[in-house]
Amino acid sequence: MSKSLLADANVRLEEALKYVSISEDAFSRLKYPKASLSVSIPIRMDDGSLKIFQGYRVRYDDTRGPGKGGVRYHPSVSIDEVQSLAFWMTFKCALLNLPFGGAKGGITVNPKELSKTELERLSRGYIEAIADFIGTDVDILAPDVYTNEMIMGWMMDQYSIIRRRFSPGVVTGKPLTMGGSQGRDTATATGAFHVINVMLKKFNLVKETTTVAVQGFGNAGAQMAELLFKAGYKVVAVSDSQGGIYAPQGLDIPSIRQYKKSHRTVTGVYCQDSVCNIIDHEVITNEQLLTLDVDVLIPAALEKQITEKNASEIQAKFIFEVANGPITSSADNILNSKGIHVFPDILVNAGGVTVSYLEWVQNRNGLYWSLTEVHEKLKVRMIEETEAVWSISQKFEVNMRTSAYIHALNRLNEAMSAKGTRDYYQNN
Numbered sequence: 142m143s144k145s146l147l148a149d150a151n152v153r154l155e156e157a158l159k160y161v162s163i164s165e166d167a168f169s170r171l172k173y174p175k176a177s178l179s180v181s182i183p184i185r186m187d188d189g190s191l192k193i194f195q196g197y198r199v200r201y202d203d204t205r206g207p208g209k210g211g212v213r214y215h216p217s218v219s220i221d222e223v224q225s226l227a228f229w230m231t232f233k234c235a236l237l238n239l240p241f242g243g244a245k246g247g248i249t250v251n252p253k254e255l256s257k258t259e260l261e262r263l264s265r266g267y268i269e270a271i272a273d274f275i276g277t278d279v280d281i282l283a284p285d286v287y288t289n290e291m292i293m294g295w296m297m298d299q300y301s302i303i304r305r306r307f308s309p310g311v312v313t314g315k316p317l318t319m320g321g322s323q324g325r326d327t328a329t330a331t332g333a334f335h336v337i338n339v340m341l342k343k344f345n346l347v348k349e350t351t352t353v354a355v356q357g358f359g360n361a362g363a364q365m366a367e368l369l370f371k372a373g374y375k376v377v378a379v380s381d382s383q384g385g386i387y388a389p390q391g392l393d394i395p396s397i398r399q400y401k402k403s404h405r406t407v408t409g410v411y412c413q414d415s416v417c418n419i420i421d422h423e424v425i426t427n428e429q430l431l432t433l434d435v436d437v438l439i440p441a442a443l444e445k446q447i448t449e450k451n452a453s454e455i456q457a458k459f460i461f462e463v464a465n466g467p468i469t470s471s472a473d474n475i476l477n478s479k480g481i482h483v484f485p486d487i488l489v490n491a492g493g494v495t496v497s498y499l500e501w502v503q504n505r506n507g508l509y510w511s512l513t514e515v516h517e518k519l520k521v522r523m524i525e526e527t528e529a530v531w532s533i534s535q536k537f538e539v540n541m542r543t544s545a546y547i548h549a550l551n552r553l554n555e556a557m558s559a560k561g562t563r564d565y566y567q568n569n
């Protein structure tokens with residue numbers, strides 16, 4: 142049987158523990174989520190029938206501050222997945238030195254099967270069900286897979302209705318008109334872009350000749366591909382849940398984004414309408430995209446995409462994890478032995494939560510920053526922490542994933558030591 146996601150996530154923690162001196166108590170606490178809530182959400186569908194959806198919210202650890210994490214809508218959402226995502230958020234927030242613990246939420250649903258009004262009722266119903274578990278100083282929500290700023294707006298509004306006060310700080314990733322931050326919509330990709338630039342420079346790669354494949358063409362993946370394209374990198378392959386396209390001479394990413402906006406898939410992009418003849422291309426599967434002979438591979442879709450089954454076929458020299466958990470721990474070992482440099486999710490995709498933090502700060506202060514100010518704050522933090530993770534990897538001669546966990550663990554350990562273990566049941 143394959144390991145649960147959370148058990149797999151813990152393998153990375155154990156590896157980092159070889160290099161960090163942490164109390165047994167702190168370690169024991171970090172192995173388990175602090176609180177997990179499971180709710181059923183009854184929704185009146187447009188046809189008048191009642192459907193019950195399963196939802197979750199997990200606060201993994203709140204030693205460094207209130208829980209922070211996105212909400213995912215996907216048919217495969219389970220308590221194990223949400224707990225693992227909350228675990229990663231705990232380490233990501235510590236790594237970026239944000240004053241947050243880690244949390245996550247999700248609903249087991251295929252949102253593509255719902256009408257807009259059903260989606261709104263489900264989002265409001267989810268908040269109704271978890272309202273006592275969340276809050277501006279307790280646990281703050283954000284977008285994740287198949288959720289967006291419109292949904293975040295509904296969620297914040299519903300929470301404000303329940304609490305009878307405007308509460309913008311309980312949800313980040315909101316529309317600008319509802320207290321959202323400039324730059325939040327592109328934050329994950331922008332943050333990853335800084336990490337990629339810093340790291341590829343260290344390995345003397347030149348943008349114009351660096352080939353890139355991006356798996357996933359949603360919020361994070363499409364923006365990632367476009368930023369790289371505009372900076373001069375050669376993005377040769379992209380994919381979404383329906384399949385992918387590959388052109389060794391490079392793809393025209395803005396056209397693909399435009400096509401996807403109107404047709405909702407990338408695979409037909411060069412075969413229909415006006416963009417058809419721009420560039421010769423090959424239609425490929427997602428599996429093929431992962432094993433292309435490229436310099437840089439960017440998984441930006443879902444977890445467990447590179448496993449022990451396909452790791453030995455990966456040809457990319459560098460992998461930047463924009464998705465959460467796209468590589469299993471057993472695949473990590475194979476990639477390491479092949480000399481492939483893997484840059485971990487908790488660093489690479491941390492731009493999203495970093496600007497979420499800036500949004501939360503702005504909501505609490507009622508003072509809003511310009512896009513330039515937000516971009517500058519994001520850039521400084523991403524580069525600073527990437528350099529810190531790189532230094533630790535050089536010092537201990539470990540890979541970037543272990544190094545990132547060492548860095549985060551040190552911060553978590555410091556906070557836990559300062560607070561004590563909060564063991565309420567000790568004998569006096």
Ligand code: NAD
Binds near residue numbers: 287356493494
């Ligand atoms: P999204 O829903 O906007 O996009 C997901 C994309 O993945 C879609 O293009 C979908 O078609 C594609 N996809 C789904 N299944 C696939 C498959 N089997 N193969 C290839 N593509 C597939 O989600 P997103 O917000 O872009 O998130 C993507 C990943 O990035 C997730 O792991 C998420 O946790 C992570 N992430 C996102 C953010 C953010 O701010 N959006 C922040 C941090 C991490």
